[in-house]
Amino acid sequence: MEATDIPRSGDDPGAGTPGGQRDQALQAGEPGGDGTPGGPSLTAALEAILMVVDEPVAEVTLAQVLERPTAEVAAALRALSGEYTASGRGFDLREVAGGWRFYTRAECAALVERFVRDGQQARLTQAALETLAVVAYRQPVSRARVAAVRGVSSDGVMRTLVARGLVEEAGTDPESQAVLYRTTSYFLERLGLRSLDELPALAPFLPDDVEILEEQK
Known part of the structure; x- marks a missing residue:
């Protein structure tokens, strides 16, 4: 790799591209991004909330908490879900039982079960x-x-x-x-x-x- 290919400290690769500028705006909560000035982006706020829930959360509930339009929240959730799938993450964001929640991706389920239950599964008779x-x-x-x-x-x-x-x-x-x-x-x-x-x-x-x-x- 040439020296010119190595990002300098504090530089953001892709910051000069439209996508990079938008990502920076989302992260910083700047005007023009998903977030409000000085606060987390909408996507970051959704991820933070969904990371701690133990049951699916409805779009309207998330919209009320974040004080954002329900349609905007719904669109952000679907965009996040598509992004996780496209990037092959080990977790998935699904709409289930009238709400949204993080789940282990199907391909990784067996590994998680082995870790959590050590091979012991409680099954219904x-x-x-x-x-x-x-x-x-x-x-x-x-x-x-x-x-x-x-x-x-x-x-x-x-x-x-x-x-x-x-x-x-x-x-x-x-x-x-x-x-x-x-x-x-x-x-x-x-x-x-x-x-x-x-x-x-x-x-x-x-x-x-x-x-x-x-x-x-």
Whole structure:
């Protein structure tokens, strides 16, 4: 490398380019950038907040905290997400369960799990998975209804799902007064879904006589 290629102390490579000037403005919070004069840029503020959250944060909430237009915040979040993907970062910024949060990129998930859990993974039992599936597709649903679908009592399993934050109470049935249950935003987060509308359709997996079986119950 020639001496002329080595940046001098205090110099910013690319500062003479339009992109470099914009990056400097973003970092310094100068007028013309994302930030306000003397303060952090919008992107820096978003990164700082999202770095410490333990659940997805809605765009409107971030806009209120930062006192910026929601549309501007939404655009900045999507730009950051695209930037992280394009640069191949080990983390990802995703919109999940009505909000935004940092996640480990899929390619690095196995390494992180090995580090955090030392190879030990806490998994839901088959009974818990069945019960969770019934709640997800039939919600709001009572424990009696879940038991009717599974053919076995699900009281203990339901308590486990509630304790893990995957299921929560959703009022009572107006006729039977039975407690109803539904999935939580944490459930959406764990499955990487924005809403229940993104659940896969069940029709392709159901038997042809499902309607007759349903009427017989």
